[in-house]
Amino acid sequence: MRQALGIAVWRFAQAEAQKEDDLLGGESLQRAARIEYAIKAAEAQGVDPRHQSLSKALQIAFDLRALRAMRYCQHLMSSIEPDVLGSAGKVANLIDQVIQDASELYGVPKDHKHMEEARRLVLKARTEEAQAKRRAAQS
Incomplete structure (x- = not known):
């Protein structure tokens, strides 16, 4: 029975992952929370936490x-104001915080492909900030 419960949770998670999402992915947070709740409920019913x-x-x-x-990080990138000193730097700091929160608060692996993409956005924002500073210095 515990084996079947573990498999049922996995199937539930697969179904949740297939649902449509809004542009920013806000609904995906709710689906992730439902999956995590189902996992905890299965563990409370005696399913081994290391169950495949x-x-x-x-x-x-x-x-x-x-x-x-x-x-969300991609959305933040769209809020960078061109040639405004500090705008891209502020966005880079916000993206750093999003990455840190995903990892520390929710356990998302730091080497997850989406987290790597978010880190690339940080580098892009910091590059844009450096370019804005150079343009301002030339003026």
Whole structure:
């Protein structure tokens, strides 16, 4: 029975991952939370936390959280004001915080593909800030 419960949680997680999402991925946070709740409920029913199906379900929850973080970071990038000193630097700091929160608060692996993409956005924002500073210095 515990084996079947673990598999049921994994199937639930797969179904949650297939649902449509809004542009910023806000609904993915709710789906990730539902998956995490289902995992905890299965563990409370005696399913081993290291059960392969629960591990797969947790990975899906991480994927959803990481996707949301990356989409939010992309949205932040669109808020950079060209040639305004500090704008890109502020965005880079916000993206850094999003990455840190995803990792520390929700356990998203730091080497997750979406987190790596978000780190590339940080570098891009810092490059834009440096370019804005150079242009300002030339003026």
